[in-house]
Amino acid sequence: MNIAVQVCGLINTIVLLIFYNSSKRLMLYKRRIFYYILLITLFNITTDILSVFAIHFSDNLSPIVVEISCKLYLCMLVVLSWSALIYTISDIMPKQKHIMVSSLLAIVGIIECFMVVKYPIYVYNDGYYVFTYGMSVKLLYIFGAVNVCAIWISTFVFSDRILSRRKYAVRLWMGIWLAGMVIQAINNSLLVAGFAASLGMMVVYFLLENPEGNIDKQFDCLNSIALSEYTGECILNEDPFILCNISFDDSAAVKGGDDNAEKKLKDLIDYLNTFKGINVFKSIDKNIIITSTARDKILNVINGFRTRYRLTDACIADSKVIMIEDAHSFTSIEEILRLINYMKSRRSDDAESLVTVTDKNVEDYERHDMMKDEIRRALREDRVEVFFQPIYNTVRKCFTSAEALVRIRNKDGSLIPPGMFIPVAEVTGQINELGRRVLEKTCEFMAGSEAADLGLEYIEVNLSVVQAERVTLFEEIMDTVKKYRVEPKRINLEITESALIQAKDAVLDNMNRLKDVGFTFALDDFGKGESNLMYLVEMPFDILKLDMDMTKAFHVNDKAKSAVKTVRYMADDMKLKVVAEGIENQNELDAFVEYDIDYIQGYHFSKPLPKPEFIDFVRKNNEGCRTA
Ligand code: C2E
Numbered sequence: 001m002n003i004a005v006q007v008c009g010l011i012n013t014i015v016l017l018i019f020y021n022s023s024k025r026l027m028l029y030k031r032r033i034f035y036y037i038l039l040i041t042l043f044n045i046t047t048d049i050l051s052v053f054a055i056h057f058s059d060n061l062s063p064i065v066v067e068i069s070c071k072l073y074l075c076m077l078v079v080l081s082w083s084a085l086i087y088t089i090s091d092i093m094p095k096q097k098h099i100m101v102s103s104l105l106a107i108v109g110i111i112e113c114f115m116v117v118k119y120p121i122y123v124y125n126d127g128y129y130v131f132t133y134g135m136s137v138k139l140l141y142i143f144g145a146v147n148v149c150a151i152w153i154s155t156f157v158f159s160d161r162i163l164s165r166r167k168y169a170v171r172l173w174m175g176i177w178l179a180g181m182v183i184q185a186i187n188n189s190l191l192v193a194g195f196a197a198s199l200g201m202m203v204v205y206f207l208l209e210n211p212e213g214n215i216d217k218q219f220d221c222l223n224s225i226a227l228s229e230y231t232g233e234c235i236l237n238e239d240p241f242i243l244c245n246i247s248f249d250d251s252a253a254v255k256g257g258d259d260n261a262e263k264k265l266k267d268l269i270d271y272l273n274t275f276k277g278i279n280v281f282k283s284i285d286k287n288i289i290i291t292s293t294a295r296d297k298i299l300n301v302i303n304g305f306r307t308r309y310r311l312t313d314a315c316i317a318d319s320k321v322i323m324i325e326d327a328h329s330f331t332s333i334e335e336i337l338r339l340i341n342y343m344k345s346r347r348s349d350d351a352e353s354l355v356t357v358t359d360k361n362v363e364d365y366e367r368h369d370m371m372k373d374e375i376r377r378a379l380r381e382d383r384v385e386v387f388f389q390p391i392y393n394t395v396r397k398c399f400t401s402a403e404a405l406v407r408i409r410n411k412d413g414s415l416i417p418p419g420m421f422i423p424v425a426e427v428t429g430q431i432n433e434l435g436r437r438v439l440e441k442t443c444e445f446m447a448g449s450e451a452a453d454l455g456l457e458y459i460e461v462n463l464s465v466v467q468a469e470r471v472t473l474f475e476e477i478m479d480t481v482k483k484y485r486v487e488p489k490r491i492n493l494e495i496t497e498s499a500l501i502q503a504k505d506a507v508l509d510n511m512n513r514l515k516d517v518g519f520t521f522a523l524d525d526f527g528k529g530e531s532n533l534m535y536l537v538e539m540p541f542d543i544l545k546l547d548m549d550m551t552k553a554f555h556v557n558d559k560a561k562s563a564v565k566t567v568r569y570m571a572d573d574m575k576l577k578v579v580a581e582g583i584e585n586q587n588e589l590d591a592f593v594e595y596d597i598d599y600i601q602g603y604h605f606s607k608p609l610p611k612p613e614f615i616d617f618v619r620k621n622n623e624g625c626r627t628a
């Protein structure tokens with residue numbers, strides 16, 4: 001009997017099925033179609049072998065049994081070819097639509113099977129070689145060739161919508177199959193069509209569907225490719241799912257070395273893998289992502305790992321978890337990961353260990369993302385400008401300093417205020433470059449003859465938290481002042497209290513180094529929030545800037561008045577100068593002058609101005625003062 005080739009095909013397909021079933025895998029919709037095709041191929045080759053047996057023993061069997069077994073095999077070939085088409089077009093439409101289109105294709109397939117069954121079939125049996133022929137077989141060759149060509153053509157017609165790897169795999173698969181059918185059509189006794197089908201499946205398996213490609217071998221869980229495939233399919237099909245990012249906090253584990261951290265991460269992943277109804281993915285760095293369609297399953301997992309590590313590894317138990325409930329409403333996994341990064345970088349959420357992403361968070365993130373791009377463009381196109389707000393010296397009765405305040409100039413000429421982009425720039429790290437530009441433009445101004453002519457002693461430059469704690473801050477600032485040959489004492493650096501709360505030691509270190517070479521420092525926004533007097537005691541400040549809230553309260557609240565009085569007294573004792581910010585009218589000015597506040601800054605004198613207007617303003621208002 002000429003069944004050696006089919007037996008090889010059968011073994012091939014069984015081996016593929018064993019591999020497929022023994023791997024950890026994601027049962028995605030497309031994967032399921034592939035799995036069914038694998039089963040259909042198995043069934044196809046089995047019916048092929050059975051039909052050969054039936055023909056071989058046809059003398060002992062009823063003719064109807066022989067005919068049924070031969071036609072069953074032919075029908076299975078038709079089914080297989082249609083399944084291949086259904087599989088190929090699974091990339092180009094969402095699941096619901098694909099199911100509908102597949103049902104229509106199935107109807108055509110059934111009609112083809114009906115015709116194959118209806119027409120006569122004849123068998124050849126010379127004792128060793130067996131095969132079938134007749135109209136039914138001819139029809140099969142025609143349908144097979146048409147279907148295979150349809151699949152080929154579809155990979156070209158929908159070329160831009162089918163994954164390029166899938167296109168390649170399907171074309172190879174169809175090529176092998178077509179070659180098998182052509183050989184069998186030319187030489188009826190060479191029964192290679194079934195074997196060619198199984199060979200084609202092997203190609204698709206190794207090029208595209210090998211579940212091993214979805215496994216992170218080191219941590220024995222699903223990897224980022226699987227994550228991208230899973231989320232891609234859910235998003236395309238609008239299948240709701242919940243996604244949770246666990247930022248594995250290994251700060252304690254790291255003490256025992258990196259190996260130790262990896263061991264602990266593996267232990268955590270193994271533990272998460274024991275839960276049913278969730279997928280566990282190892283994402284980039286030390287992030288684990290779990291997904292599920294059920295919220296309670298996710299919460300169960302989070303509670304589970306927190307409880308498990310509470311006593312042994314508090315750091316792991318407290319790992320920050322970010323949960324996105326409508327993950328399918330995003331456009332891609334990249335967008336989801338960017339949102340997660342944004343959520344992680346928000347300092348205000350440091351205390352919460354489970355953060356559920358709200359619509360408001362998503363809106364903020366979208367604005368944040370747009371602003372991030374705008375800052376990038378503004379930096380590239382040099383649309384970052386520095387405005388100067390004059391500061392009045394109550395002793396010399398003229399303007400002796402100013403605060404440098406950054407602005408972004410839109411392409412239409414309007415301005416973006418710092419309140420809109422500084423918080424974003426702090427999160428993205430762009431604040432370092434923005435800060436460098438502001439210092440550079442300030443130094444450029446101070447290095448010119450105008451600044452000295454105007455009698456300006458120094459300019460106040462804001463330092464954000466991110467900059468103030470940077471280890472390279474000293475070198476960066478020195479590079480800029482050296483480039484413009486500006487004396488450090490002509491730059492006063494403003495730091496807010498929040499910088500001190502977040503990284504007091506790093507900031508103090510930077511302050512000391514910069515003070516040693518002559519820079520001075522101001523504590524900005526004093527009196528806003530919970531001011532801690534210890535910062536004034538411990539940090540080498542030269543100037544204290546009363547926040548606008550405090551100066552406003554001063555006029556309506558007697559307690560605020562005595563607070564300002566006390567601060568004034570205390571500052572005197574500590575040899576600190578005091579600036580009152582936000583002075584908007586003559587009454588406010590008179591009151592602060594009466595309290596011997598050294599400097600006044602506010603709209604009463606001027607809003608922050610572009611350099612030329614600032615120069616005009618100071619020139620006009622410092623008339624009798626320049627030589628003082
Ligand atoms: P800040 O450092 O406390 O600056 C003072 C803010 O108060 C400025 O707002 C100024 O225009 C505003 N202001 C001054 N006088 C008055 C007044 O009389 N009435 C009112 N209503 N407002 C007054 P601006 O320019 O919008 O800056 C806001 C904040 O953005 C700054 O607060 C500072 O924290 C930050 N910022 C500005 N430029 C920079 C920069 O170059 N680097 C960094 N890191 N932060 C900056």
Ligand code: MG
Nearest residue numbers: 403462494524
């Ligand atoms: Mg300031």
Ligand code: MG
Nearest residue numbers: 524525545581
């Ligand atoms: Mg301020």
